[in-house]
Amino acid sequence: MLIDIKVTVKGEPDTVSFTRIYQFNDEIDYNILSNSIKTIKEKLVRKMRININEALYIYLEYIIDALHLHKRRREIIANASKILRPDQVMIGVPESLREIIFNIKIDSNQRRRIVIAEPISSTTYILAS
Incomplete structure (x- = not known):
């Protein structure tokens, strides 16, 4: 399955949003993603906090x-x-991931848009600090 995903991340109102583009054209691309995810999940198991890019890979x-x-x-x-x-992410990650917009194109005919608002609660984060 060919998948193109354009991810737009919006953070605090006073910050500029940013976009990442991911393309998965073959098994090699999926293997690279899988290996990256495995490394990130190992960090989480060891109670290490992950950064914004690693969090994006998880999502x-x-x-x-x-x-x-x-x-x-x-x-x-x-x-x-x-x-x-x-408690699994570095300081500033919940605020930087206020909204994640996934524009997905599967093969060449199917398109989906998924918007995730506040995937990591920053209220709990602030109180836990």
Whole structure:
């Protein structure tokens, strides 16, 4: 399955949003993602905090897996807030990931847009600090 994903990240109102583009054209691309995710998850198991790019990879893997399982957009969005906790990410990550917009093109005919608002609760994060 060919997948192109354009991810736009919006943080605090006074910051500039940024965009990342991910393309998965063959098994090699998926293997690279899988190895990256494995390394990130090992950090989480060792109670190490991850940075914003690593957090994006975790959400990217979640979206791709959900698409492969044909999950509904509503279910994907509802479960996204359960993926990472504030104590698993570095300072500033929850505020920098206020909104993640996934524009997804599967093969050449199917398009989906998934918007995840506040995937990591910054309220809990502030109180936990």
